Amino acid sequence: xxxxxxxxxxxxxxxxxxxxxxxxxxxxxxxxxxxxxxxxxxxxxxxxxxxxxxxxxxxxxxxxxxxxxxxxxxxxxxxxxxxxxxxxxxxxxxxxxxxxxxxxxxxxxxxxxxxxxxxxxxxxxxxxxxxxxxxxxxxxxxxxxxxxxxxxxxxxxxxxxxxxxxxxxxxxxxxxxxxxxxxxxxxxxxxxxxxxxxxxxxxxxxxxxxxxxxxxxxxxxxxxxxxxxxxxxxxxxxxxxxxxxxxxxxxxxxxxxxxxxxxxxxxxxxxxxxxxxxxxxxxxxxxxxxxxxxxxxxxxxxxxxxxxxxxxxxxxxxxxxxxxxxxxxxxxxxxxxxxxxxxxxxxxxxxxxxxxxxx
Amino acid sequence: xxxxxxxxxxxxxxxxxxxxxxxxxxxxxxxxxxxxxxxxxxxxxxxxxxxxxxxxxxxxxxxxxxxxxxxxxxxxxxxxxxxxxxxxxxxxxxxxxxxxxxxxxxxxxxxxxxxxxxxxxxxxxxxxxxxxx
Numbered sequence: 092x093x094x095x096x097x098x099x100x101x102x103x104x105x106x107x108x109x110x111x112x113x114x115x116x117x118x119x120x121x122x123x124x125x126x127x128x129x130x131x132x133x134x135x136x137x138x139x140x141x142x143x144x145x146x147x148x149x150x151x152x153x154x155x156x157x158x159x160x161x162x163x164x165x166x167x168x169x170x171x172x173x174x175x176x177x178x179x180x181x182x183x184x185x186x187x188x189x190x191x192x193x194x195x196x197x198x199x200x201x202x203x204x205x206x207x208x209x210x211x212x213x214x215x216x217x218x219x220x221x222x223x224x225x226x227x228x229x230x231x232x233x234x235x236x237x238x239x240x241x242x243x244x245x246x247x248x249x250x251x252x253x254x255x256x257x258x259x260x261x262x263x264x265x266x267x268x269x270x271x272x273x274x275x276x277x278x279x280x281x282x283x284x285x286x287x288x289x290x291x292x293x294x295x296x297x298x299x300x301x302x303x304x305x306x307x308x309x310x311x312x313x314x315x316x317x318x319x320x321x322x323x324x325x326x327x328x329x330x331x332x333x334x335x336x337x338x339x340x341x342x343x344x345x346x347x348x349x350x351x352x353x354x355x356x357x358x359x360x361x362x363x364x365x366x367x368x369x370x371x372x373x374x375x376x377x378x379x380x381x382x383x384x385x386x387x388x389x390x391x392x393x394x395x396x397x398x399x400x401x402x403x404x405x406x407x408x409x410x411x412x413x414x415x416x417x418x419x420x421x422x423x424x425x426x427x428x429x430x431x432x433x434x435x436x437x438x439x440x441x442x443x444x445x446x447x448x449x450x
Numbered sequence: 451x452x453x454x455x456x457x458x459x460x461x462x463x464x465x466x467x468x469x470x471x472x473x474x475x476x477x478x479x480x481x482x483x484x485x486x487x488x489x490x491x492x493x494x495x496x497x498x499x500x501x502x503x504x505x506x507x508x509x510x511x512x513x514x515x516x517x518x519x520x521x522x523x524x525x526x527x528x529x530x531x532x533x534x535x536x537x538x539x540x541x542x543x544x545x546x547x548x549x550x551x552x553x554x555x556x557x558x559x560x561x562x563x564x565x566x567x568x569x570x571x572x573x574x575x576x577x578x579x580x581x582x583x
Contacts, residue, residue: 329471329472329473330471330473332471332472333469333470333471336502336503337469337502340502340503350534351533351534351537351538353534354502354503354532354534354535354537354538355537355538355541357502357503357538358503358504358505358538358542361503361505361507362505362506362542365472365505365507409543416506416507416510417506417510417544419506419542419543419544420506422543423505423506423542423543423544424542426541426542426543427538427541427542
């Protein structure tokens with residue numbers, strides 16, 4: 092019996108777990124001598140054992156050992172060849188297109204969706220002309236011929252369509268406007284239509300309507316770049332007073348005012364802006380270059396949605412004060428500027444418009 | 451800080467280096483009035499040359515500051531009001547009823563003259579000019 096056992100051991104028969112373990116040890120030594128990576132060694136040993144088991148029925152007991160060694164060596168060789176080929180062809184696997192993050196794709200889709208919906212809100216004629224010009228590159232002249240119009244009129248229409256598209260796009264990315272006033276106001280801001288803006292009292296609406304205030308920011312950014320002769324500052328805390336009076340002075344100097352006159356304008360802006368901070372908490376001041384015929388000037392508009400002034404006549408009297416101040420703000424500003432108009436609705440807010448003309 | 455307060459003999463020299471907003475102006479007021487006590491100053495010079503605008507609030511703050519300093523036993527002089535600022539103050543209709551002087555040197559000379567009777571220490575103006583006493 093003991094001799095029989097020895098034979099079985101020597102022949103490394105595959106049916107005993109001892110024999111298989113010993114054989115695996117042999118294979119491991121063979122492979123580990125040729126391959127560095129531990130994972131690769133494990134893989135090859137496993138693959139060799141699998142092939143060995145698959146071939147075991149046709150193997151003579153004594154051939155198992157050598158067969159295992161040869162199989163292992165072959166597998167090492169073919170593994171090396173694969174790795175080498177892989178390395179030589181690695182550059183072909185490089186994908187020059189940047190990987191698209193999943194959220195990016197989603198955003199892109201949302202944006203495309205918003206543009207499509209915004210386009211749907213244009214009239215068919217507006218849409219057709221806009222797409223012909225922007226997408227198909229048709230120039231205004233050929234479009235004008237087709238529409239029996241002039242290039243100038245086509246360009247004006249295109250600009251109106253773009254303004255409308257911007258507003259509709261922003262609305263599409265947000266939510267439907269809360270009031271009926273919002274859409275026309277945003278449209279007038281987008282188009283930079285000053286006359287329509289004052290018709291709609293757009294400045295007051297922006298102070299009153301948080302929705303439009305937020306949505307109009309990108310529209311203003313765009314317009315601010317196009318119109319350097321305008322300063323618009325939201326006034327909420329006393330640091331804003333310093334900002335708006337400095338920018339007001341810069342604009343006045345730019346418009347050709349003397350340093351002394353620019354300081355007067357800055358002082359008036361300071362007084363008016365302080366009234367916003369003190370009485371209304373939130374408002375805005377715009378300073379624009381004004382022209383009237385040959386005359387150039389600077390117009391300051393201070394607007395708030397505060398409590399309003401019940402008695403404007405008294406508020407304009409020097410020395411009248413409701414808070415223990417010197418009562419110089421409004422009357423002083425009026426003295427510093429050439430034109431001074433104050434409109435106030437109790438409970439609705441106050442707008443001060445003042446202009447100084449260059450001498 | 452946008453204001454520096456230096457001691458020069460018996461006087462404090464407060465220089466405003468940049469435009470101050472209302473809150474900063476009030477803090478400056480408080481700091482300076484406190485420092486009159488800690489440094490036992492007889493007079494203060496406030497240099498406003500860097501202020502681009504002196505509106506009603508700022509001039510009230512300066513006037514109040516001078517009043518508070520007086521109550522603490524110190525004289526105040528404002529120096530460095532720019533010509534453009536002077537124009538605007540007058541047009542605004544403000545009366546800045548504080549002692550003013552053109553520059554630092556004139557301001558210190560003024561303080562010397564009003565405090566010479568009750569001071570024990572030396573001449574700040576002399577020190578500034580580098581004159582030996």
